[in-house]
Amino acid sequence: MLMEVKNQIYAIYLSIKYAFQRELLNKFTFLSNIIFMIINNACFIIQWVILYSIKDEVGGYSFKQVLLLWGVASFTFGISRFFFKEAFNLTDTINNGKLDNYLVQPKSVLISSITSSIEVSAIGDMLYGIVMIIVFGFTLKNVLLFLLCGICGALIIVSISIIFSSLSFWFGKTEIISETVNSLMINFSVYPEGIFTGIIRVMFYTILPLGITTYLPVRIISDFKFIYLLYLIIGTIIFVLLAFFVFYRGLRKYSSTNLMNARV
Amino acid sequence: MAVITVEKLSKNFKVKIKEKGFKGSLKSLIKPKYNIVKAVKNISFSIEKGEMIAFIGPNGAGKSTSIKMMTGILFPDKGKIDILGLDPTKERKKLAYSIGCVFGQKEQLWTHLTPYDNFKFFGAIYDIPESIVEKKIEELRELFELDEFINNPVRNLSLGQRIRCEIVASLIHEPKILFLDEPTIGLDPVVKEKIRTLIKRMNKEYKTTVVLTSHDVSDIEKLCKRVIIVNKGQIVLDDTMENLKYHYLNKKIIDAKMKEKINLEDVDGITILKDKDYNLKLEVDLKKKSISDAINLLNTDKIVDINISNVPLEEIISEIYKDGDK
Amino acid sequence: MKKYLYIFKSEIMSNLQYAFDIFVGFIGYAVHIFIFLNLWEYIYSDPNELINGYSMSQMIWYVIVTEILWSALNGRKFNRRISEDVRTGNISYNINKPYNYVEYMLSSHLGITSFRFLLVTILGMVLGYIFLGSFPEISLLGIICVLISCLLATLISIFLIIGLGLFAFYIEDATPFYWLYSKMILLLGTIFPVEFFPTIIQPIIKYSPIFAVSIAPAKLFVDFSITTFLETLVIQLLYLLVCATIVHLFYKKGVKKLNVNGG
Numbered sequence: 101m102l103m104e105v106k107n108q109i110y111a112i113y114l115s116i117k118y119a120f121q122r123e124l125l126n127k128f129t130f131l132s133n134i135i136f137m138i139i140n141n142a143c144f145i146i147q148w149v150i151l152y153s154i155k156d157e158v159g160g161y162s163f164k165q166v167l168l169l170w171g172v173a174s175f176t177f178g179i180s181r182f183f184f185k186e187a188f189n190l191t192d193t194i195n196n197g198k199l200d201n202y203l204v205q206p207k208s209v210l211i212s213s214i215t216s217s218i219e220v221s222a223i224g225d226m227l228y229g230i231v232m233i234i235v236f237g238f239t240l241k242n243v244l245l246f247l248l249c250g251i252c253g254a255l256i257i258v259s260i261s262i263i264f265s266s267l268s269f270w271f272g273k274t275e276i277i278s279e280t281v282n283s284l285m286i287n288f289s290v291y292p293e294g295i296f297t298g299i300i301r302v303m304f305y306t307i308l309p310l311g312i313t314t315y316l317p318v319r320i321i322s323d324f325k326f327i328y329l330l331y332l333i334i335g336t337i338i339f340v341l342l343a344f345f346v347f348y349r350g351l352r353k354y355s356s357t358n359l360m361n362a363r364v
Numbered sequence: 365m366a367v368i369t370v371e372k373l374s375k376n377f378k379v380k381i382k383e384k385g386f387k388g389s390l391k392s393l394i395k396p397k398y399n400i401v402k403a404v405k406n407i408s409f410s411i412e413k414g415e416m417i418a419f420i421g422p423n424g425a426g427k428s429t430s431i432k433m434m435t436g437i438l439f440p441d442k443g444k445i446d447i448l449g450l451d452p453t454k455e456r457k458k459l460a461y462s463i464g465c466v467f468g469q470k471e472q473l474w475t476h477l478t479p480y481d482n483f484k485f486f487g488a489i490y491d492i493p494e495s496i497v498e499k500k501i502e503e504l505r506e507l508f509e510l511d512e513f514i515n516n517p518v519r520n521l522s523l524g525q526r527i528r529c530e531i532v533a534s535l536i537h538e539p540k541i542l543f544l545d546e547p548t549i550g551l552d553p554v555v556k557e558k559i560r561t562l563i564k565r566m567n568k569e570y571k572t573t574v575v576l577t578s579h580d581v582s583d584i585e586k587l588c589k590r591v592i593i594v595n596k597g598q599i600v601l602d603d604t605m606e607n608l609k610y611h612y613l614n615k616k617i618i619d620a621k622m623k624e625k626i627n628l629e630d631v632d633g634i635t636i637l638k639d640k641d642y643n644l645k646l647e648v649d650l651k652k653k654s655i656s657d658a659i660n661l662l663n664t665d666k667i668v669d670i671n672i673s674n675v676p677l678e679e680i681i682s683e684i685y686k687d688g689d690k
Numbered sequence: 691m692k693k694y695l696y697i698f699k700s701e702i703m704s705n706l707q708y709a710f711d712i713f714v715g716f717i718g719y720a721v722h723i724f725i726f727l728n729l730w731e732y733i734y735s736d737p738n739e740l741i742n743g744y745s746m747s748q749m750i751w752y753v754i755v756t757e758i759l760w761s762a763l764n765g766r767k768f769n770r771r772i773s774e775d776v777r778t779g780n781i782s783y784n785i786n787k788p789y790n791y792v793e794y795m796l797s798s799h800l801g802i803t804s805f806r807f808l809l810v811t812i813l814g815m816v817l818g819y820i821f822l823g824s825f826p827e828i829s830l831l832g833i834i835c836v837l838i839s840c841l842l843a844t845l846i847s848i849f850l851i852i853g854l855g856l857f858a859f860y861i862e863d864a865t866p867f868y869w870l871y872s873k874m875i876l877l878l879g880t881i882f883p884v885e886f887f888p889t890i891i892q893p894i895i896k897y898s899p900i901f902a903v904s905i906a907p908a909k910l911f912v913d914f915s916i917t918t919f920l921e922t923l924v925i926q927l928l929y930l931l932v933c934a935t936i937v938h939l940f941y942k943k944g945v946k947k948l949n950v951n952g953g
Binding site (some may be wrong): 129132139144146147150155156280284285287291299338339 | 721946
Binding site for chain 1 (some may be wrong): 432464
């Protein structure tokens with residue numbers, strides 16, 4: 101069992117390493133992707149500068165907390181897209197029979213397929229996140245919590261994408277659903293929790309768990325309570341297990357390249 | 365000893381039917397209609413250790429679906445599969461250590477890496493210690509004559525070279541059974557021949573059981589001792605190559621274009637299928653007449669162009685059906 | 691003219707088939723509006739309060755209109771289509787055809803955009819009415835004027851995007867140009883009206899293309915007057931003329947370069 105885990109981790113390491121090398125082939129594109137992503141994230145500061153010139157707090161957050169929010173969001177999304185890029189193309193992988201090669205290998209199909217390429221611009225997201233935590237307060241405790249939150253959040257984001265992408269095992273062309281869910285996760289997560297009310301707040305802790313991936317970490321870092329950390333870890337475990345469960349359930353319905361849309 | 369036993373295997377696919385036009389798309393959204401396609405219908409067979417066996421059949425006959433179920437890619441709807449004592453639906457990972465797969469239309473190699481690095485990657489996937497992988501690569505590199513390009517990135521290799529590397533990659537972990545799905549698809553005849561020779565050599569060297577699919581009859585003719593012909597999801601014929609050759613592959617088709625019109629009549633063993641203007645089409649029964657007999661019949665001086673080919677697979681299959689009806 | 695009309699029509703027809711996909715895609719639009727609604731509701735402690743001269747409902751209608759223009763345009767995909775055409779040499783097939791490539795792309799994309807515009811406008815108006823309970827005070831004439839302004843804005847945008855895509859004649863990857871353009875539009879022309887920016891940069895924004903392609907129609911919708919319309923019209927027509935001319939010239943120059951290189 102332990103040996104199997106070790107071997108699996110080594111396979112992930114090699115896969116990511118080779119994917120990274122592939123991206124490095126074009127150094128100019130590599131660098132510009134990263135830089136553009138950093139500028140992209142930085143641009144949005146303008147929006148918040150203007151909003152905070154109107155009001156001192158937005159949704160219960162101070163300006164500094166908004167920066168932390170942006171830091172957490174970019175860092176978590178960065179990790180998820182860098183290491184598990186293919187989790188966000190999983191619908192396509194399933195529909196076009198691209199799981200075949202992983203299914204004949206003695207490793208986890210799910211893990212092998214989602215780690216088979218990396219997103220370079222996500223490095224920009226991660227770097228931006230790190231800059232934000234430094235701006236917010238550069239202490240060992242903050243940095244450690246930030247790392248932990250980033251990893252847990254990323255695992256949840258990836259799990260959500262896997263769960264919704266797995267729908268295509270049953271229903272075929274469902275890109276639109278998984279893409280919508282993934283973009284909802286991003287769109288909401290860069291606004292303070294406090295501006296939303298009612299049912300949407302409930303969604304943030306259930307089917308669109310950005311409450312756990314973003315708002316909870318902001319609370320953990322700016323107002324630490326152990327119970328928050330516990331929620332985060334339990335949430336991560338639940339979503340990861342759910343993702344594996346749904347994916348492997350769907351895999352029984354996998355039809356390789358035999359799924360065709362016949363026109364009559 | 366049987367290494368593969370398949371009993372009463374079936375697999376259906378649900379295919380969405382889309383009607384034409386905007387109205388049709390809308391309809392299929394609200395109330396999708398499905399067609400059940402029976403890809404594999406109740407097939408049974410078994411394969412012995414060290415055998416080289418071919419699944420042939422036209423496109424969509426169910427040969428790939430069968431292979432995919434045997435390798436654990438697809439879940440069967442009904443039936444039982446036993447591969448080396450393992451059930452692919454339950455022990456996929458365990459099974460993966462003892463089988464190798466090459467899908468002619470799906471590359472598994474990293475194209476920016478050299479074959480050598482790829483092989484090492486696959487070594488790690490199968491948890492093989494580095495020193496053993498290196499030895500194995502050395503051995504396979506000789507067997508498959510990879511010296512020329514083993515250190516060039518895969519993206520710079522020709523299709524034939526890539527397929528050779530794909531096969532080697534699937535042999536790194538010394539599988540007991542090798543599945544080859546359309547390994548020669550898209551290759552030119554010379555390269556096809558090369559691949560066949562290499563596969564044959566490999567089978568001899570390692571006694572690996574080889575199961576391959578193809579829609580090219582000559583692949584099978586040259587490689588396999590046993591053939592399973594599949595059509596419309598069912599096994600039409602499961603026989604030795606010798607029998608098949610004797611009964612069905614003993615005919616050749618000659619297409620000739622002549623300078624001037626010549627008058628021919630059917631002789632015993634040579635049937636005229638078409639005689640239109642300067643174009644002739646003959647079927648030669650090799651049991652009775654040889655190819656040279658047929659060519660002599662045409663005046664060789666007057667041949668503008670000539671093409672000799674096998675009877676198409678579809679025709680062989682329909683002939684087998686006809687025989688079955690009798 | 692007739693052939694461009696045909697291209698325009700066939701794009702609309704082929705898009706009808708994807709109506710459902712597009713419609714689901716507009717969930718993204720609805721979400722943006724929803725977020726801004728929540729944001730402004732939080733910031734306006736009193737709905738009758740004016741911030742920089744805008745009431746809360748004006749603020750939200752402003753965002754609804756700018757987002758309609760942006761989301762109907764689907765510029766990223768269009769830009770990629772143009773630069774792919776240039777990069778792959780596809781454009782050279784079009785050179786010999788009996789139509790001008792720029793005009794072809796314009797009519798083709800206008801077809802796509804019109805269809806999306808219709809859908810997203812219906813969606814936007816419904817959302818706005820549900821959230822705010824009323825439409826801005828605007829006459830029928832006003833609505834027609836706003837629609838004219840929207841059309842002009844879209845035409846200018848399409849020309850600009852074609853122009854940015856044509857940079858692929860000169861550099862391998864032209865997407866950063868579009869990227870920069872989209873960020874400018876988003877930050878300076880979509881989220882806030884001009885009055886929210888520091889007074890020093892307000893005139894810069896006002897005379898930039900951002901005003902013509904995004905701000906002008908939205909502002910007209912939330913605060914209509916015939917004089918503003920005429921002013922806007924002049925600015926937009928000028929921009930249209932300038933952009934169309936530059937893009938055509940740019941295309942001709944690019945094609946020449948292509949011919950020199952042997953396509």
